Every structure is written in C-alpha cells, then in structure tokens.
Amino acid sequence: MTRVCLGDVAREIKQKAPAGQELPTVGLEHLDPGEVELARWDEDAETTFTKTFSKGQVLFGRRRAYLRKAVVAPFDGVCSGDITVIAAKSNLSPRLLPFIIQNDALFEHAVTNSAGSLSPRVKWQSLSQFDFELPGIGKQEELADILWAAQETRSHYRQLLTTCGDVVKSQFVEMFEDRKWEIRPLSECVNSIDTGKSMNCGEGPRAIGGFGILKLSALSSGAFVASENKVISEDSFMVEKEIEKGDLLFARKNTPELVGTTVYVSGKVEGLMFPDLVFRMKPKGVNAIYMLSYMKSDRGLDLIRGMAHGSAKSMVNIPKTQLEKLPVPVPPLSLQQEFADFAASVDKSKFAVQKALDELNATTKKILNQELGLGDV
Numbered sequence: 001m002t003r004v005c006l007g008d009v010a011r012e013i014k015q016k017a018p019a020g021q022e023l024p025t026v027g028l029e030h031l032d033p034g035e036v037e038l039a040r041w042d043e044d045a046e047t048t049f050t051k052t053f054s055k056g057q058v059l060f061g062r063r064r065a066y067l068r069k070a071v072v073a074p075f076d077g078v079c080s081g082d083i084t085v086i087a088a089k090s091n092l093s094p095r096l097l098p099f100i101i102q103n104d105a106l107f108e109h110a111v112t113n114s115a116g117s118l119s120p121r122v123k124w125q126s127l128s129q130f131d132f133e134l135p136g137i138g139k140q141e142e143l144a145d146i147l148w149a150a151q152e153t154r155s156h157y158r159q160l161l162t163t164c165g166d167v168v169k170s171q172f173v174e175m176f177e178d179r180k181w182e183i184r185p186l187s188e189c190v191n192s193i194d195t196g197k198s199m200n201c202g203e204g205p206r207a208i209g210g211f212g213i214l215k216l217s218a219l220s221s222g223a224f225v226a227s228e229n230k231v232i233s234e235d236s237f238m239v240e241k242e243i244e245k246g247d248l249l250f251a252r253k254n255t256p257e258l259v260g261t262t263v264y265v266s267g268k269v270e271g272l273m274f275p276d277l278v279f280r281m282k283p284k285g286v287n288a289i290y291m292l293s294y295m296k297s298d299r300g301l302d303l304i305r306g307m308a309h310g311s312a313k314s315m316v317n318i319p320k321t322q323l324e325k326l327p328v329p330v331p332p333l334s335l336q337q338e339f340a341d342f343a344a345s346v347d348k349s350k351f352a353v354q355k356a357l358d359e360l361n362a363t364t365k366k367i368l369n370q371e372l373g374l375g376d377v
Helices: 097-101 104-112 137-176 288-296 298-305 333-372
Strands: 002-005 010-013 051-053 058-061 070-072 077-079 083-088 131-134 182-185 190-195 211-214 229-232 248-251 262-264 278-283 327-330
Touching: 051 083, 058 097, 070 097, 083 097, 097 333, 104 333, 131 333, 137 288, 137 333, 248 288, 262 288, 288 298, 288 327, 288 333
Parallel strands: none
Antiparallel strands: 002 131, 010 083, 051 077, 058 070, 058 083, 182 327, 190 278, 211 229, 248 262, 248 278
C-alpha cells in the first residue's frame, strides 16, 4: 500500500469544445446526489458551456459539495463551469476513480475546504490534497470489479423501489384524480407550518443517544433518512424543533429540482431537530399518507414548485405564505384511509428491498474504506 494524494493519481481536465461541435450537455442539475452514474443530460440544447469531458472521466460538482454530486461520464460532452472534470493518471484504474471520488471522506474534505458563504465552491487545488492508501494496479482492478458488480445490483434494487413508488402513485391517480373533491388551503389541513432552526454544528453525525440536526440531504431522496444529520450539543437542542413520528418535513429551500420535496416520518425519532431550510407540518383532518402522496403527485409538485422564488440555476425558496395557500383536494376520510392501507402494504415490500440496499451500501462502503485506509468514515 502507498499513501497518496488525489492529485498524485488523478488530474483536472481543462479543455474547451471546438467551435461548432454539437455534444451532449451536462449541468449541475443533471448530477444526482450520491449517484456514481449519470442518468440525465440535454441533447441538442443551446448552451454557453464550453468545458469538455470524455467518456470515463469523473464529473464532480464543485459548487455546494455537500450535495455529493460526482458521476462517471458515459460519453463525450460539454459541462458547466461549476463541474470539475477529473481523469485518472496511469497509476490509477479509471474504473476505480469514480468510487474514490463518490466517497464520504472525500466529500467531507471537499466541504471543509470549500470557500464562499452563499454558494461555496471547492477548487481542484484543495480537492487534490485528499489523501488515502492506494493498492497496486492489479488489486485496484479487482476492487473495481467488486464495486461495479455491486453498482449493478444497486441499480436493480433502486428500480424495484421506483416500481413500488410508481404503483402507489398509480393507485393515487386512480382513486383521486379527475374527480371533484372539496378544496381546502393547506393551512386548514395542518396544525401549523413550522420553520426549523439554523445553528452551528459539530463535525460528523450525532452519537447514539446524542443530539443532532438534520441535513437537507435527509429529504433529498424522497424518503426520510434520519442518519443524515450533524451533531449538536445538548444545550443547543430545542424541544419545540424536535422531529416526531407522523411529521411531514418539507424542503422549503433547495435546488430547483429538489425544492418542495416532502417526506413522512414513519417511526419514532428522538434527539433530532429540523433545520431552517425545512418546514415541519402536522396534518389535521386529513390522512398524513394521503397528504404526502398529494404533495408528491405531478399536480401537487407542479403547484408547489410554481411557488418557488430565486434563480433557476441556484437555490430557490418557497415562502410559507405561499405554501399556506396550496389548494388541497380533500376526499372522504374513509377513502383516504383505504389508500393509506394500500400504500402501507406496498411499503412492506419496499422496506425489504431498502434493507437489502442499505446492507449492500454498508458492505461496499466498508470494503472501499478498508482498501483505501479511510477507516469507518
């Protein structure tokens, strides 16, 4: 094993596209947080982007590194200036590079070394100083084989989760859309819309039994991820901002593609607060699962994201005064409960798949961290 810095085994690519060449376009909005493969891009779109990348290189979102955006390019193209293009040197397997980049320890390093308050960015000079242990090229290829096999399995699991979500969404459409129901403003369907608290946090997540505050990424997947938090002191913990079972958490401020994401807290949670970028709602007079599904429906999301203020290329915000006016169709409670029971039955299957996915993620993370000498990051 040899201890190296990222800059010893990888380099930043700075190349401009030749004039008149038409290539697929990738912006920050196309990089999905936590994903190692690129799933979205633009074709034949007008763009001011000039930075080029090649198939197999890594596209790293250097702006707001806490969003954990880094994918391997499946083709040649052009990308945003807020994306750092990284290529492996001869002493590093290009197939292993994406997993080294899409790693908790590297992103923590990137966040720590980012500069700027409103839109922090990390430079390659800082990113290149991330250090880790690197095995020989033969071992690198073996490790890459394992990680890519796991990635293929991970993709299958995620497709199953998507299918579960689609089944529930289809049932919602079948039961409730294209019918005339009583319409109430959201303010009449919840006890309150509470804003979280901003505070200074320690490094890393809270310890078991400790106190923490959610990160915005706890909502980004569309499901509540309690482990996405940062530690806070007991003295700074505010009971009135504590998350409870049955809460709906709403991303009031985020990127245009993630703002308005709503999640449901289905289990018991203790010692966790919600941040100022999140609204908490406690439904009244409506079923919480019905409310969640409405806010995640195409109609609901269109209305919600139509309320967003801000630049389409940066963080946007949904004001509380606007959200309170969201029109909510309210069917009879018996129908809402019937739908919630159906969703619960699908969730049992979804839970089993998610558990298998979590175990796979934990195993591959442990393998990679051990091989790179990163410990239990």
